[in-house]
Amino acid sequence: MTAAASRVFHRxxxxxxxxxxxxxxxxxxxxxxxxxxxxxxxxxxxCLGHGDPEIIxxxxxxxxxxxxxxxxxxxxxxMEALADDLxxxxxxxxxHSYFVSGGSExxxxxxxLARQYFVEIGQPQRRxxxxxxxxxxxxxxxxxxxxxNQWRRRQFEPLLIDVAHVSACYGYRGKETGxxxxxxxxxxxxxxxxTIARLGGDRVIAFxxxxxxxxxxxxxPPVPGYFRRVRELCDRSGILLILxxxxxxxxxxxxxxxxxxxxxxxDLMAIAKGxxxxxxxxxxxxxxQRIVDAVVGGSGxxxxxxTYMGHPAACAAALAVQRAIRNRGLxxxxxxxxxxxxxxxxxxxxxxxxxxxxRGRGLFWGLELVRDRETKAPFDPxxxxxxxIKAQAMxxxxxxxxxxxxxxxxxxxxxxxxxxxxxxxxxxxxxxxxLSGAIGRALAEIGA
Numbered sequence: 001m002t003a004a005a006s007r008v009f010h011r012x013x014x015x016x017x018x019x020x021x022x023x024x025x026x027x028x029x030x031x032x033x034x035x036x037x038x039x040x041x042x043x044x045x046x047c048l049g050h051g052d053p054e055i056i057x058x059x060x061x062x063x064x065x066x067x068x069x070x071x072x073x074x075x076x077x078x079m080e081a082l083a084d085d086l087x088x089x090x091x092x093x094x095x096h097s098y099f100v101s102g103g104s105e106x107x108x109x110x111x112x113l114a115r116q117y118f119v120e121i122g123q124p125q126r127r128x129x130x131x132x133x134x135x136x137x138x139x140x141x142x143x144x145x146x147x148x149n150q151w152r153r154r155q156f157e158p159l160l161i162d163v164a165h166v167s168a169c170y171g172y173r174g175k176e177t178g179x180x181x182x183x184x185x186x187x188x189x190x191x192x193x194x195t196i197a198r199l200g201g202d203r204v205i206a207f208x209x210x211x212x213x214x215x216x217x218x219x220x221p222p223v224p225g226y227f228r229r230v231r232e233l234c235d236r237s238g239i240l241l242i243l244x245x246x247x248x249x250x251x252x253x254x255x256x257x258x259x260x261x262x263x264x265x266x267d268l269m270a271i272a273k274g275x276x277x278x279x280x281x282x283x284x285x286x287x288x289q290r291i292v293d294a295v296v297g298g299s300g301x302x303x304x305x306x307t308y309m310g311h312p313a314a315c316a317a318a319l320a321v322q323r324a325i326r327n328r329g330l331x332x333x334x335x336x337x338x339x340x341x342x343x344x345x346x347x348x349x350x351x352x353x354x355x356x357x358x359r360g361r362g363l364f365w366g367l368e369l370v371r372d373r374e375t376k377a378p379f380d381p382x383x384x385x386x387x388x389i390k391a392q393a394m395x396x397x398x399x400x401x402x403x404x405x406x407x408x409x410x411x412x413x414x415x416x417x418x419x420x421x422x423x424x425x426x427x428x429x430x431x432x433x434x435l436s437g438a439i440g441r442a443l444a445e446i447g448a
Contacts, residue, residue, distance in 0.1 A: 018394070023050025026420050026427055028399065036394065037419075039431045040401035044214065044247045044364070044418035047274040047330075048321060055279045058320035062313045071310045078315035085322055086286060089256055091265035095289035098302070099282065099310040103246030103272035104138025106283035107208075110268040111142050112304050114206045114240045117291045120298035123238075128199050129161075130192070130239075131208040134168040134409070136216040137244050137270075146208050149216045150409025164199060166191050168213060169222045172357040172368065173376065173407060181223040189229035201237030206268075211258035212361060214247035218406050218414030219359055219366030221253075227262040240267040240291075246283065247364075250274030251325055252418060254335040254362030261361070267291065277321045280314035330421040337423055338362040344432040354439075354448060363421065368406060369413040369439075371448070378412045379446070381405070386413040388442035396441075398434040415439070 010017065018030040026049050027035045038046055048055060062078060069076055083097040098113070100106050111129065118126040131137070133148040144153055145160035148168070153160065167174060167188055175184045196204055207230060213220035234241045243266035248258045252274055255261055259269075268291070272283030295302055308314075325331065341363060349355040349367060356370035369385060371377045379385045386402035393400050406412030419431065 025049045025051070026423055034397065036397050036399050037427065037430055037434065038399045039417050039419045039435070040399050041273075041418045041420055042278060042399070043273070043401060044252060044416075045273045045278040047251060047421050048277045048279075048324060049420040049422045052277075052279070052324070054324055055277065055317055055320045058316050059279060059313050062316035066312055068308075068311065068313075070307070072305070076310065076312045076315070078312050078319055079310040082315045082319040082322075085319060086271075086284065089322075090286050091257055091259060091269070093265050093267075093288045093290075094269065094286040096287045096292050098285040098287060099315065100272075100284065100306055101281045101308050101311070101314070102138075102283045103244075103270060104140045104143045105306060106246060106270035106272055106285050107137045107143040107146065107242075107244055108140045109304055110242050110270050110285045111146065111206070111208070113285065113287065113291065113295075113302060114242060114268060116299075116303060117240070117294050118205060120294040123202070125203055126205045128164060128204050129206050129208060130164045130166060130195060130199070130204060132168045132210075132213075133165050134170065134217040134220075134407075135208075135210055135213060135244075137208060137210070138246075147216075149405070151405045154409075164195055166195050168217060168220060169226050170213075170217060170220050171223055172359065182225060185223045185226040185229060188226060189233060192230065193233055196233065196237055196239070201239070204237065204239045206240040206242045207234055208242040208244060210244045210246075210248060211262065212248035212253055212364060214364075215401065215403055215416055216405070217366075218368055218403065218416055219364055221359060221361050222262065227259065227264050231264045234267075242266060242268045242270070244270045246270050246272045247418075250322075251331050251334055251421060252362055252364045254331060254338055256325075256331065258361075275321070276314060276318040279321065280311070280317035281308075282311070282314040282318050325421070334362045334421050337419075337421070337425075337428065338364075340425060340428050341365060341417070341419070341431070344428050348432050348436045352439075354443060360417075363417075363419055363423075365417045367415045367417075367439075369415070378407060379448070381410055381412075383446045385442060385446060386415070388445055389413075389415060389438055392441045392445075393434065393438035396434050396438055398431070398438060400435060400438070 022029040135148040137143040137147040269286040276282040357368040386404040389402040401416035
């Protein structure tokens with residue numbers, strides 16, 4: 001169907017999209033029979049790939065029991081079981097789960113719950129949130145305000161709450177010549193400390209950050225020790241730490257939660273995407289016990305809610321996904337495949353004249369493209385290199401996640417990779433070969 005003929009208001013109404021009609025394992029299939037290796041999990045969603053019979057059976061079984069019961073009237077068994085499962089494997093101090101339908105809703109709920117917590121404990125003067133530039137936390141207005149993605153924010157800024165933003169932990173571009181990771185992390189901590197002091201430590205609600213930055217800047221793992229310093233600064237002023245692991249969490253980086261690798265626990269954590277692996281729309285906020293206690297012992301009611309929160313079929317799917325990840329040993333597989341993917345990316349791109357940085361963890365990797373490796377100068381954004389790479393990749397049977405505005409919301413191009421945890425080793429070769437071809441053809445189009 002042509003874009004003009006479709007009655008769907010697509011993300012890009014001018015674009016003609018292929019029609020997905022099937023999928024098996026790491027591949028999606030369109031109505032012309034073309035197969036696409038899903039090297040991005042859609043948007044880091046499809047961690048178990050497509051057509052998993054165990055997850056599909058769990059959904060069907062739940063639908064045979066009950067499809068929907070509003071949470072203002074009932075709880076339901078899969079919601080209770082999923083909450084138990086998530087908290088059993090959660091970072092220390094997290095005691096309860098609040099279920100929503102996606103990542104934006106999870107971040108929105110976390111921000112509102114953080115504000116209500118301080119109202120409940122008698123600190124209503126706390127009304128400011130600190131976040132980071134070149135971050136993305138969702139498209140609802142609160143989440144968009146917290147995010148630092150300038151391209152997504154710009155036209156809606158008159159509608160957004162005021163949020164203070166500090167520098168991203170972006171070693172490739174942020175570190176000074178000769179500066180160590182330790183010194184760079186310490187410098188960022190000083191910037192956060194100075195911002196807290198300027199705003200007033202007793203007036204800040206929370207610091208919000210992606211543990212590993214996702215789509216906006218193309219996978220930015222923190223330097224060692226950075227989040228320990230952040231945690232200490234938050235504790236010193238009684239500020240809540242909200243970690244957004246919507247994209248980087250639920251096994252994507254090789255541990256169930258990315259913050260495990262940082263040696264810290266947040267007060268609130270937003271999860272989604274890999275939680276349900278795309279088989280049902282679901283997200284969640286994992287909540288520290290003291291926040292729950294403040295609400296229960298105060299007003300007794302979280303002033304927030306969604307019609308489809310705790311949806312039985314969605315919770316059943318997510319529970320089956322989490323059990324599959326454990327029972328099939330997929331976290332170890334992510335680490336092994338991640339090592340293999342890193343090796344292939346370095347083999348293909350480490351000496352490439354227009355790949356400036358290769359970075360990532362587990363099965364979460366980014367390539368940053370540059371016009372000049374020595375100066376790190378980006379390509380002219382008018383060339384739309386990221387869009388060209390995406391088009392060439394799709395034409396070659398590969399789904400990857402290129403984006404622009406990597407550096408500041410306008411300049412810079414990157415490719416994000418987040419393939420399913422069930423890849424075969426040979427598919428790593430297919431991924432690298434097809435990606436190399438797509439990048440080469442896109443660069444040739446612009447004469448690079």
